[in-house]
Amino acid sequence: MLKSKLMTYIxxxxxxxxxxxxxxxxxxxxxxxxxxxxxxxxAIGTPLFDRIPRGMKLTSAGEVVVSHIRRMDGEIALMDARLRDLRGLQSGTVRLLAASGLMSSFVAQVVAQFCEAHPLLDLKIDTLPSDDIVRLVGEGDADLGLSFDLPRDPDLITLASMHQPLGVVVAPDHPLAPRPALRLSDCVGERLILPPKGSGIRVLLDVAFAETRIEPNIVIESNSVQLRKALVREGVGITILAAVDLIGDVSDGVLSHVPLADPHVPGQTLKLVARAKGTLEPLQAKLAEAFRKAFDGLGAIA
Structure with missing residues (x-):
């Protein structure tokens, strides 16, 4: 065992x-x-932790020691993964965090193809808000993060990035569906189904509504992309999403996505990130490459 009990305890x-x-x-x-x-x-002549009423907090010396331990953990994991590859195995663990709206379409397609090629893969996937994705990937508690408009962070490196324009999502028989492009003013009076205030798309839209002096008719708020799409299919109203959120829905003819050609709505940037100071294991790097290639194909669905 390369990692000592002491390091494990600390x-x-x-x-x-x-x-x-x-x-x-x-x-x-x-x-x-x-x-x-x-x-x-x-033995080292200095405490690693401050003993406080609520528990144990790292001292400056403790942060140095823990940083070393976690770097060594990464090197041990990388060595183990490379040894597995040398033995011809395609096994390993990948921890992926992604925005919930990407799960049933973009992530599902990439992961399905990757798992077919790597049947021994142990893949752990969770959905979290962007701030949590940044924090957990930066701390090394996840290998890859995938979301829109991730804030810049010195602990992260961007592996792939692509701008995704927003569009109006309507039922195929909706009067707006045949239009080649729309502006926000074309949606005045429409029943809008939008994410809650403070979320990614909603921030962009609220700024645009204010700049254009449009009073939106918001009838439902939900952070579930799947629910918003389902309500559009049921004719309850319309929503606004990036094209990547509609993979499968448009090609299957159940929804239409009309681009928003509006200077007040800048769109979103989809990013795949990893820990800047870490090193991806071979299988983690392969999954990242699979997502990079999938990014290249996003233009075809925009």
């Missing part, structure tokens, strides 16, 4: 904020964890 306490919670996760006695950390602190 890492666990830093992640869980207390000796007790770390010991529960590791399934060992809290006294064993505390004793080894105290012995190490005495």
């Amino acid at each position: 890492d666990a306490v830093s992640r869980h904020g207390s000796v007790r919670r770390a010991a529960e996760v590791l399934n060992i006695a809290p006294s064993a964890v505390n004793r080894q950390i105290l012995e190490f602190e005495r």
Whole structure:
């Protein structure tokens, strides 16, 4: 075992904020964890943690040690993955975080093809808001992040990026469906089904509504892209989405996506990110490459 018990204990306490919670996760006695950390602190002559009423907080020395431990974890994982590749195996674990709206279309297609080619893949996928994706990928708790308009962060590197113009999503028999392009003013009076205030598309739209002095007729708010599309199919109203959110829906003829050719609506940027200071394992890098290639094909559905 390349990683010592001491490093495991220090890492666990830093992640869980207390000796007790770390010991529960590791399934060992809290006294064993505390004793080894105290012995190490005495040996180096400085504490790794501030003992505060609410738990354990890393000191500056502790941050140095934990940073080293996690870098070493990444190198060990990379070595293990490369050894598996040398043995001809295509197994490994990939942790992917993505915006919920991308799951049933874009992510599903890429992952389905990738899993078929790599049947031993252990893929863990979760949906989270953009801020959480940035934080968890930057901290090394996820390998890849995929979302719209991810904020810039020094802990992240962009692996692929593509601008996605927004468009009005309507039922195929809606009067706006045959139009080659629309402006926001064309949607005046329409029943709008939009995400809640403060979310990505909604921020762009609220700014555009204010700039154009349009009073939107918002009848339903939901952060579920699937629900918004389902309500459009049922004729409840119309919504606004990027083209990538409509993969399959337009080709199957169940929805129409009419581009918004409006200077007040800039569109969104879809990004695939990874940890800047980390190194992707071979299988993680292969999945990232699969997403890069899929990005190249997004122009065909815009």
